[in-house]
Amino acid sequence: GIQVEQSPPDLILQEGANSTLRCNFSDSVNNLQWFHQNPWGQLINLFYIPSGTKQNGRLSATTVATERYSLLYISSSQTTDSGVYFCAVEPRDSSYKLIFGSGTRLLVRP
Amino acid sequence: GAGVSQSPSNKVTEKGKDVELRCDPISGHTALYWYRQSLGQGLEFLIYFQGNSAPDKSGLPSDRFSAERTGGSVSTLTIQRTQQEDSAVYLCASSPLSGQPQHFGDGTRLSIL
Numbered sequence: 001g002i003q004v005e006q007s008p009p010d011l012i013l014q015e016g017a018n019s020t021l022r023c024n025f026s027d028s029v030n031n032l033q034w035f036h037q038n039p040w041g042q043l044i045n046l047f048y049i050p051s052g053t054k055q056n057g058r059l060s061a062t063t064v065a066t067e068r069y070s071l072l073y074i075s076s077s078q079t080t081d082s083g084v085y086f087c088a089v090e091p092r093d094s095s096y097k098l099i100f101g102s103g104t105r106l107l108v109r110p
Numbered sequence: 111g112a113g114v115s116q117s118p119s120n121k122v123t124e125k126g127k128d129v130e131l132r133c134d135p136i137s138g139h140t141a142l143y144w145y146r147q148s149l150g151q152g153l154e155f156l157i158y159f160q161g162n163s164a165p166d167k168s169g170l171p172s173d174r175f176s177a178e179r180t181g182g183s184v185s186t187l188t189i190q191r192t193q194q195e196d197s198a199v200y201l202c203a204s205s206p207l208s209g210q211p212q213h214f215g216d217g218t219r220l221s222i223l
Binding site for chain 1: 141143145152153154155158160165166169199201203208209210211212213214216217219
């Protein structure tokens with residue numbers, strides 16, 4: 001089955017710093033979503049981005065489907081950005097299930 | 111409601127007991143999904159419903175697990191004869207149609223003693 005790899009696994013930032021999280025996937029996908037799991041365990045939708053670039057406030061994401069990767073940019077990080085960021089893809093042959101990466105655990109220090 | 115609602119939020123039970131977990135999707139969403147998040151396995155797909163039918167049950171870990179959906183709305187995930195390895199957070203998601211963005215509930219944290 002399709003493999004989803006995220007890097008880095010862990011990241012510590014000082015408040016105000018910028019960061020880039022990466023998601024690589026091993027096969028063609030129909031869609032890709034980025035989620036933030038906050039310290040209370042809630043999974044929050046960030047982006048639905050099968051291709052191209054989207055921006056939402058301090059966050060933006062770019063997916064290059066032909067090269068099988070996606071990037072999540074966090075600018076001017078805040079302590080509330082802490083948590084785990086997951087990338088999840090919908091495989092071409094089963095475009096209803098999400099296959100998740102193992103996540104990037106982010107800690108933003110004040 | 112405004113989002114996906116799951117109940118109970120926490121469940122502690124003894125090994126060997128049966129448990130039922132409930133999911134109430136976003137109104138109008140025809141697709142419903144169950145996932146499990148555990149320390150060793152990360153987030154894994156369990157089952158998908160389109161309306162009341164489940165075209166893909168391939169993620170269910172064993173025949174002790176079953177799920178149903180009635181009226182194209184509420185779904186229940188049942189685990190029979192629970193084992194300690196069933197301890198995890200069970201997450202439900204819904205989307206307007208399959209292949210569209212999935213929105214997750216807050217999950218049920220299941221602990222098997």
